[in-house]
Amino acid sequence: MAAKKKTTKKAAKKTAKKKTTKKAVKKTAKKTTRKKAAKKKTTSAKKSDVPLVGIVGMGYVGLPLAREFCLGGAKVLGFDVNPKTVSNLNKGKSPLKHIPSSDVKEMVDTKNFKVTEKMNQLGKPDALLIAVPTPLTENREPDMQFVEKTCETISKYLRKGQLVVLESTTYPGTTKELMLPILEKSGLKAGRDFHLAYSPEREDPGNKSFRTATIPKVVGGYDKKSLDMAVEIYKYAIDTLVPVKSCEAAEAAKILENTYRCVNIAMVNELKMLFDRMGIDVWEVIHAASTKPFGYKAFYPGPGLGGHCIPIDPFYLTWKARQYGMPTRFIELAGEINTDMPHYVVMRTLEALNDHKKSLKGSKVLVLGLAYKKDIDDVRESPSLELIELLREKGARVDYNDPYIPQTHKQRDYDLQMKSKKLTPKMLQKYDAVLISTDHSEYDYNWVVENSQLVIDTRNATEKVRKGRKKIVKA
Ligand SMILES: NC(=O)c1ccc[n+]([C@@H]2O[C@H](COP(=O)([O-])OP(=O)(O)OC[C@H]3O[C@@H](n4cnc5c(N)ncnc54)[C@H](O)[C@@H]3O)[C@@H](O)[C@H]2O)c1
Numbered sequence: 484m485a486a487k488k489k490t491t492k493k494a495a496k497k498t499a500k501k502k503t504t505k506k507a508v509k510k511t512a513k514k515t516t517r518k519k520a521a522k523k524k525t526t527s528a529k530k531s532d533v534p535l536v537g538i539v540g541m542g543y544v545g546l547p548l549a550r551e552f553c554l555g556g557a558k559v560l561g562f563d564v565n566p567k568t569v570s571n572l573n574k575g576k577s578p579l580k581h582i583p584s585s586d587v588k589e590m591v592d593t594k595n596f597k598v599t600e601k602m603n604q605l606g607k608p609d610a611l612l613i614a615v616p617t618p619l620t621e622n623r624e625p626d627m628q629f630v631e632k633t634c635e636t637i638s639k640y641l642r643k644g645q646l647v648v649l650e651s652t653t654y655p656g657t658t659k660e661l662m663l664p665i666l667e668k669s670g671l672k673a674g675r676d677f678h679l680a681y682s683p684e685r686e687d688p689g690n691k692s693f694r695t696a697t698i699p700k701v702v703g704g705y706d707k708k709s710l711d712m713a714v715e716i717y718k719y720a721i722d723t724l725v726p727v728k729s730c731e732a733a734e735a736a737k738i739l740e741n742t743y744r745c746v747n748i749a750m751v752n753e754l755k756m757l758f759d760r761m762g763i764d765v766w767e768v769i770h771a772a773s774t775k776p777f778g779y780k781a782f783y784p785g786p787g788l789g790g791h792c793i794p795i796d797p798f799y800l801t802w803k804a805r806q807y808g809m810p811t812r813f814i815e816l817a818g819e820i821n822t823d824m825p826h827y828v829v830m831r832t833l834e835a836l837n838d839h840k841k842s843l844k845g846s847k848v849l850v851l852g853l854a855y856k857k858d859i860d861d862v863r864e865s866p867s868l869e870l871i872e873l874l875r876e877k878g879a880r881v882d883y884n885d886p887y888i889p890q891t892h893k894q895r896d897y898d899l900q901m902k903s904k905k906l907t908p909k910m911l912q913k914y915d916a917v918l919i920s921t922d923h924s925e926y927d928y929n930w931v932v933e934n935s936q937l938v939i940d941t942r943n944a945t946e947k948v949r950k951g952r953k954k955i956v957k958a
Contacts, residue, residue: 533558534716537608539633540615541568541598543791543861544650544684546582547695548614548720553590554696555719560608561598572598580860580887581688605640610716613637614650614684618795618895625654625799627661634665641669646678646712648702652737652796654803657681658730659705678709681730682717683737689859699723703733741796742814747782748793749817752824755784764957766943786920786941786958787824787866789855794821794864825869829877831958832916832939839937841915844878849904849914851931852921853885857942860887867920868897874918882914886925908934918958919944 536552538545541563549559563569571578575588590596605611615629630651637647647666649658658681663673673679682702686695700721704710714724727733755765765784773781788794797814804811833843855865862868867883868891874881882904891899904910911917911934919931922944932938932951939958948955 534609534719535560535607536716536719537562537605537611539563539605539611539613539637540629540651541572542614542616543579543688544614544686545612546572546577546579546587547686548612548650548684549596550582550586550590551694551696551720553593553596557716557719558595559590559597560604561596562600562602562605563598564600566600569598569600579688581858602636603640605637606642606645608645610646610648610712611637612648612650612682616791617651617653617799618791619798623798624802627653627657630657630661631665634662635668638666638669641666641671641677643671643676644678646680646709646716648680648682648713648716650682650684652683652741652792652799653734654799655731655734655738656803657734658703663705674706674709678712679705679730680709680713681733682713683733685737685740688861689856696720696722699725701725701727701733701736703727703730705730738796738800741792742800742817744782745788745793745797745821746813746817747780748784748788749820751782751784753820756827759957766946766957783943784941785824785866786828786870788821789863789865789867790861791863794818825866825873828866828870828918828920828939828941828958829873831956832874832918833877835937835939835956835958836916839915842878843874846879846915847913848874848879848881849911849917850874850881850883851885851917851919851926852923853883853888853891853903854921854923857922858887858924862888862891862894865921868894868899870918870920871899871901872897885921886923911935 533556535558537560538549539562541549541561545561549561552559561572568578572587573591575584575591577584577587613630613633615633617630618626620626630649630653649662658679663679666677666679667673671677680702682700685698685700687693700717700723702710702713702717702724704713710726714726717724727736751765751769758765758768769781769783772779798818801811801814832848836843836846850867850871853862853865853867855861855863871881871883883901884904884906888903890902911931914935916937916939917931917935918939918941920941922942926944928945928948929950932945932948932954935954938945938955940955941958943957945955
């Protein structure tokens with residue numbers, strides 16, 4: 484794992500250096516020589532000087548973070564309430580497609596990594612990093628139950644000198660207004676007895692150019708001591724740290740990043756619909772605009788927004804803004820447009836079938852890709868789920884294929900009870916329409932188009948396909 488890491492890190496660093504205009508980061512970031520610091524600590528320091536980092540929530544965020552801490556020479560004690568996650572990780576099995584089990588096994592074998600359900604161990608680590616879910620309630624308001632429960636449990640075992648850091652995405656004010664009073668139920672006082680910070684995770688599963696260690700990390704502390712302690716701890720895992728003056732600034736920075744994506748994606752989604760009416764290909768337009776070397780950043784349209792972050796996090800801010808009597812119009816509008824995209828895709832499918840003298844009702848439709856983005860196995864908030872429901876509502880007979888998701892599982896809003904269909908030329912030909920919802924790299928799009936009657940492409944995945952273009956409808 485170490486050798487592989489060196490090469491991927493080197494490549495990622497190169498890309499990061501080249502691609503980013505990180506003047507701002509350079510100015511404010513505390514560049515840390517992570518490996519050197521860790522090496523010095525592990526070789527010259529006594530074993531007891533190596534920090535024990537507790538990570539609460541061993542999911543998409545917690546596990547990659549744990550891996551980086553282990554690689555940096557720290558010890559990690561993971562906490563999770565899911566017994567299956569705990570037992571798999573302790574056996575060296577990764578629950579995530581993009582984190583190889585061999586990495587987890589190596590971490591376990593070094594004896595520097597263990598995961599437990601026993602929350603009475605929470606007093607042991609030097610720092611507790613919280614990476615539990617922060618979804619929305621049915622009324623689209625922040626659902627803070629996981630953060631609250633975690634803090635309630637921590638408050639029972641919190642000890643003097645410990646550092647508690649929230650990593651979960653949330654609204655500005657969470658650390659001080661919500662976490663601090665719960666943690667102080669322990670009888671200990673923040674700033675005096677224990678330390679508190681916020682440091683948002685910027686994990687991007689499936690991104691081959693960056694990994695947790697090479698993504699600069701923003702850190703805000705409750706006070707100076709808390710910030711300093713958090714920076715020292717994160718040096719074991721992260722190459723570049725970006726300290727800010729408060730927890731609120733760090734919380735707001737994360738929401739800004741996600742709102743920026745949400746709003747810009749909504750804009751290109753809207754332009755996609757307009758340009759389509761005008762007979763202009765939005766993808767060609769974006770490629771052309773992207774050649775401008777400054778002042779433009781490309782965002783791409785799609786079938787809707789997916790994932791645990793972009794469709795959700797901006798609404799944490801909307802909710803908070805209401806307390807200040809201020810509407811967040813950009814966010815609301817972006818939400819409206821993005822939420823409407825699956826309806827647009829279904830309408831385009833209906834029109835395309837109409838052109839083939841077929842009705843959507845009774846037609847067989849195959850949705851290609853269930854994950855919310857390419858090359859990952861995460862279906863949370865995936866627009867494919869909504870597409871399947873809408874198509875079914877209109878009377879279509881729908882199947883799906885996703886190499887990463889063999890079957891669907893019950894979600895908060897969906898219980899599709901479907902299994903991924905095996906792709907063969909014969910089965911493709913049976914469908915009246917094949918709808919590309921996720922542009923996984925594994926698909927051979929030439930082959931898909933060649934063997935399909937009609938292809939609805941929401942991702943421009945068929946851009947390079949030359950034969951059979953008449954069968955392709957962009958949506
Ligand atoms: N997934 C991403 O790419 C990503 C990126 C950036 C930020 N985030 C944010 O990070 C946070 C975590 O997201 P995730 O994707 O890792 O979630 P996840 O669902 O993959 O993992 C969360 C883990 O926390 C565990 N958990 C829940 N309650 C717990 C408790 N009380 N004590 C201990 N463990 C508990 C769950 O069993 C689960 O294993 C969220 O706020 C999310 O918005 C996620």
